[in-house]
Amino acid sequence: MxxxxxxxxxxxxxxxxxxxxxxxxxxxxxxxxxxxxxxxxxxxxxHWTGPASxxxxxxxxxxxxxxxxxxxxxxxxxxxxxxxxxxxxxxxxxxxxxxxxxxxxxxxxxxxxxxxxxxEPTSPNxxxxxxxxxxxxxxxxxxxxxxxxxxxxxxxxxxxxxxxxxxxxxxxxxxxxxxxxxxxxxxxxxIPAPGTDPNSVKQWWNGLTEAQQQRFTDAHPDQIGNLDGIPAVARDRANRVTLQQAKQNLQFQLDHLGPEPPEKIAGMSGAVSNPAHDEWERKKTLLQEQLNGVNAIDKRLATKVDERNPPTYLLGFDTKGNGHAIVAVNNPDTADNVSTYVPGTGARLGSIGDDIERSDRMVASANSANRKAGDPKTTSSITWVGYDAPQSIVPDAMHDTYARNAEERLQGFEKSLRATHEGKPFNNTILAHSYGTTVVGYALRDKGLPVDNVVLIASPGVGVENARDLGVDPSRVFAAQGDDDPIYRAVPLAADKFGSNIGNYIGTADGLIHNPDHHLIHGRDPVVPDFGARMIPTSPGTGHSDYWNPNSYSLEAMGEIIAGKKS
Known part of the structure; x- marks a missing residue:
């Protein structure tokens, strides 16, 4: 051709x-x-009858x-x-x-x-x-x-x-x-509709010929790439096509955004803000931010694979709203240990570069835990920005609407990991940070997730009063909160819970973080004894975003849990 x-x-x-x-x-x-x-x-x-008839x-x-x-x-x-x-x-x-x-x-x-x-700059062409x-x-x-x-x-x-x-x-x-x-x-x-049971999707996919699978991937990459139940390699192939198309489209929109309108226009009592400029600035910021996210994903996908840089797979992608992306470090369909990382407030396509780096560090930490144990098992860590996260602490993160809206998406993805996995059953960990823990907690409570371990980092509450209410073995629920993390100040609005906090605080000299029973905006603090989770150690001076710092106690513990080395 x-x-x-x-x-x-x-x-x-x-x-x-x-x-x-x-x-x-x-x-x-x-x-x-x-x-x-x-x-x-x-x-x-x-009425014809007989042998001839x-x-x-x-x-x-x-x-x-x-x-x-x-x-x-x-x-x-x-x-x-x-x-x-x-x-x-x-x-x-x-x-x-x-x-x-x-x-x-x-x-x-x-x-x-x-x-x-x-x-030639002087040429008309x-x-x-x-x-x-x-x-x-x-x-x-x-x-x-x-x-x-x-x-x-x-x-x-x-x-x-x-x-x-x-x-x-x-x-x-x-x-x-x-x-x-x-x-x-x-x-x-x-093509099965979004939300179809991943096991049914996998059965449909297996029933297609290789040529048919290729045809769907080529003709409908946006649908195949985001459909739970499609194997990782096929989703990655489809989403890479969509990623490049989005990259071109975002750049085209930026190039054709038009000249910047004046910031101020004349009003009845002098210069006032220009709504046209505000809208132009909003569009430009969103387009540029999403393009930055696309470039970060593209860069990681194109990184030469070596011992320090495992292969990556793009398991989900779109630019709707603030944009969504699901990026796996190593293939989850073939890994022995799989972790899904759900980031919190501020998570979006434009900020995914830092989240992917956290997945890289968790894979390295899990690999280190395996090496220490003489275990050759492999690990995949997935950054799941597959939901619309709150973009501000106040007022967005004060509401549980974002968590409720994410429940079915997260459940579908976790079921998909089970449906498409090859070989023996794998050790599956769901790990979340900040508001992401609220998303995970609500999904576990309301929908159930097929996971073996739950890791809650810097949580403002997960919608339940006790680890056993999450539907998994409480001994496999872990929580961490750094000594310099202000998340414990995310107190509840409900009068009874706030009053309980005050009562528990009385007589506690060294801060709310050590109270035996303390409630946050979305439920009981997972690090207090009454919640019943196992504590993850944190390094001195750990703030809200420091849990993935190199050589930190928390990162080492995450690796041990993901690798199945935390008994």
Missing amino acids: DIATLYNANINNITIAKNAYDALSTAFGRHVDSWQHEVADRLSAS DTAQNRIKELGSELQAAREELSFVSKALANAAERFALAQSHLISALDDAKNAKLNVAPDGRITWDN FAGTGAEARAVAVSNRITAALNEAVQADQEISARLSHLAANASSGTGLNAATAAQDQAADTAREN
């Missing part, structure tokens, strides 16, 4: 062929209906079945042609869009795909600074469009060849063959 072939392709001819098959299928269907009514039904209603009746039934199978096979040809027209048109539109953008950027695209541009980066981006889009067309051509050709072979060999007259083709056709066209 080359640029000229795809650019000049007359997609309408495929549609004409599809319409012709529609007409043929409709006419054939009418003949089948007429034959059934005029021949089969009349013969069945006759039985033979004729049986043959008539067989013939009816063959005609119905042929009718269905004709419809599959029509669907294949319709799909071909759709996919070729989509690939063609992607190519044309890339070429148009190249022209607007004063880039010259040769028939073989090479891109050149004028570097000067492509400007950054031309090379734009050329690379356009080249990638052209290549992607051509690959899209090649893949469509290969799959459509295989489908039509299969149906043609059925017709020429007579196997297409077999009801079982038609049923198999119908099942394959249904599977091709129906």
